[in-house]
Amino acid sequence: MSRSASTTFVLEATDIEKTFGATNVLQKARLRVARGEIHALLGGNGAGKSTLIRIVSGSLHRDAGAIQVSGQSNYDAGAIAVVFQELALLPDLTVAENICLPHRRDAFGRVDARHMRAQAARALAVIDPALIALLALPASRLDLHQRQLVEIARALSSGAQLILLDEPTANLTFADSERLFTALRRLTQQGISILLVSHRMSEIRTVADVCTILRDGKSVVDRRPLAEISDEEIVRAMMGEGREKATAPAGAAAPATSGGVTLGLAKDRLALTLAPGSVLGLAGAPEGPAGVIAALIGSASHPAWSITVNGEPRRFRSPADAIRSGVGYVSGDRAEKGVLATLPIVDNLAAAGRVARKRWLVSSGEVQDALGALKRLAIKANSLYALPQTLSGGTQQKLLIARWLDLAPKILVLEEPTRGVDIGTKREIYNIIGVVAAAGSIVVWWSTEFSELAQTCDHVIAFDLHGAISGLLKQDEITEVAMTRATGMAA
Amino acid sequence: MISYLKRGVCLAATALCVSALALGAAKAGDKKYTVAVIMPSLDISYWQWVAYGAKTKAAALGMNYMELDSHNSPTEQMSNIKTAITKGANAIVIGPVSSTSTPPVLRFLKEQKVPIAFTGIGPQPGQTDYTSSVTANNEESGKAEGKFVCQLAKERGGAKVGMLSLPQDRENAQKYLRGAQAAFKEGGCDLVQILQTKGLTVREAVDEANDLLTAHPDITAIYGMYDEAATGAAKVLQTRNLVGKIGVVTADGSPTTVKLLRDGVIQGLFLQEAGGQGIEATQQVYNALTGKPTVKEMPLTEPLVTAKDVGSPEAQAKLKRVYPPSAGQY
């Protein structure tokens, strides 16, 4: 863990350059990972993290620069393995088969089952001997965290010395995250190195030893022990000078939403009334928050929650009904539930307005509105007529939020709006939430990161792992510890 | 894949038809003979008319009648034969999918001792286990039509002719062409272009005739190999004000082409006696069942009907052996 240069780097990538078209994605980027360490790779959206990972793991060619693995520039690609967010196990094969998949046949294409099981068992034992019991199960029977470990085992069995994990805890419970970290530490004792990409500060602090931070394709922080760097420094390194001021709440100048409403939510024994300007957080495993959200946005055919607006019972029969009644909705599942990928940015922005205002014609005013919306959220786009995929994930998320702002929704429903979004954009989103609430809208949002709920909410409904209500927290009761206790999830 | 599924749908439809027919057959009693008519594709009016001829003849002979469609599939043809036998057919009249598809059919029917007569397309050369083969003499007809086309071309002051052909992967199309080429050679005519249809639609023939006349504006007669070819060519001549200036002759014969003949838009029609083939084939299997003498090879010539003689009683009698009255006027 010393900063002194040593010959024990398992990975040494120096002066990596990559351009796509006119954009320099990587400029002399540098990444050095020592043997047996857990190394956090940090950076905002569009900083070049994923490009660097793809280059290092050999799925993308670099324009310039050198890569050495254990001092060799001619290395076996299997030495570096990536475990992605979307896991790549074949569901109908057994754990053993999945682990030995890359090399399970001999020269004649035959499978030696006993040899295969032994090999798989060896790989699993390195992570956790208890896992050997899973060998004969089909992959589809495993839970998420077990699947991750099986993928890691697969990487180990093909000789990986460095394992890249991309947001491994995004969907894990608290207990499972802890188990994963334990396994990772055990691997480092065997001399295996881990490169971790995560947006969760607390987790990085718990598990990682060293960090490298990318900004605009450059390594602005190159191998610094986390013990020596403060959270503020990390944020500043990621965002550049001046941008961290964004955290200041900026609600004062906001005009009030015309006719703010009070919103009542009730289910089982819980009944809650929210005044205009409230921010309600939903915490816990997906089933619970999903029920509230479905009822509010009109997507549930039999809503489990009863809703009152200004004291009157109200049921939203369809998304269109909800939208025309002033409910806005943004999902963090951008690809599935938000972005219209083949339509230009201007259509993506105008979509909600067209429904809410029952427009028939595409008006030229929409272009002006769209320009204004981009400007207000400081969204960088080459053209209004470009496709959303030309924007980074965080920018796409802002685009989806911008869709609603002109409509001044009375209730804004956010479903994991910060999923896969960098810290800078996250802060912008918190800021937007503050401003929208200050303008008199009610914000209801679900997040798996308790720190951000604690920062922004005045009410939090917590759900347990089965989706049942496990608590209502108000004001000062809203802490990460309280939410962790009530939900059984990791922050 | 689509044709695959289409076939599936058609199979299901056939199964329905068969069961309906079977019910009918059961009602009619056992003493009558039953003839099964198995056609390669009842989408095509030619085969509808063969079946019609067989049906009328069967009624006249007091036979029960069933009709099955093979949808151009040898497999379906074989299963149709077996279905027909299971449902009590005593004799088969078949328009085979192709000559090459016939040996297994003949082998099976020999075992079952069921007489079979061919219409339109004959059995594979070398096969002998059948009652009768009633076919058109395509090569001779092609030659006769070629001669007539060449004559028309010369009357119009040229020697170049074009052809709107059936797909040349068909045996009858190859024979027509061989005959026509021989006649052109003899008569000193130059066949400048052959365009083959795929869908046998008038729409396609119109496009082809247009292209033919664009590429070769100097042709003076068109050889049509099927009804739609002549209908399409006639349409183009009417649009281009070339009626009479370019001669058109076709094989087959249908109410549409007969009308064109009467109007003088086309000059000659070589009748393929579709109905006649069905009639003769049914008579032959009936003879076999009742122990009367049969004729093994029955090549029917394709008689010419021209614009001038279409109204004559002889021509009218020939036309009646082509298509049923329900199809249209003669």
Add this chain to the structure above:
Amino acid sequence: MMEALTVRGPEKNMAASEETSAAIPRSGSASRLLATYRSEIALAVAILLIMGVVSFWSPQVFSYGNIANVAQSAAPLVIMALGVLLVIITSGIDLSVGSTFSLSGMVAGLAMSAGAAWPLACVAGLAVGIAVGAINGLLVTLLGLAPFVVTLITYAVGASLAFVITDGHSIALLDPTFYLLNGGQLIPGVTNYVMFCLLGTIAIELGLRKLVMGRWVYAVGSNDKASRLLGIPVNGIRAGVYVIAGLLAAFSSMLSLSYISNSEATSGANMMLQAIAACVIGGASLFGGTGSAVGAALGAIMITVIQNGVNLIGINSFWQGSVTGLVILVAVLIDRLAKVRA
């Protein structure tokens, strides 16, 4: 409210907004039009190139007569492709348009031979198209069946009904004024088939671009789930495009009938694949969300030009499918390339 949402320092924000607005050209400007229709322009050039190649062997290809023939022959396919395009943009597929073409033609033919005036007979034909489209739309939306399966069913049933209603006989249409639908001139100097093609293409193109409904057609094909959550009437749009596809297939049939004056049960048999091919050549993706009416129309014209060229050169028509396939491959590759560059 919005000013307060600015999250960056003032200088940075100014810079960003200038960058944004400077990079966005004024709408309606010629350069944007060129950029939007880049692949369509390439397609038009490709058509001219094909004709140029053909003219080596057959100079008549550029004659007025031949061009008029090609146009008249392409017109029904253009109209049909426009309907199919809408379905394809919603990520659906309509295999039934060929059958609808045949069936509506047979119904109109029967009506005419029963003595109905041709405009009335055409209305009957169009009604058949709307009915088939409505059945497709209802089965796809209400029962949630896959478009491929639904239209495969209506394709099979339609093709068989076309035979059933006339016992397989073709019908010669004798009304001496019926040719006017295709060959007349409602606008003096412009023959109707040209007018219908232009009008149809422009109407669908503008509808797709300027009507909110049109944008929703793309939205539905782009992301069904997101569209539903946005309150877009997804089922209505989906059902609607099948009805329009059916109607246009039937109208295409009427136009063809008026030209050919002969109605046959198999007339539309090979048009379905050609119409789908036209859309794909014109830049539509079978995954939905993209495609333009101008492209589909040009695609239909290209297919007809290839047929015409093969015949004029005198290539054995067995090769026609291979040539068409090759051209589709080239068109799709060029389109892919253009999109990568963009």
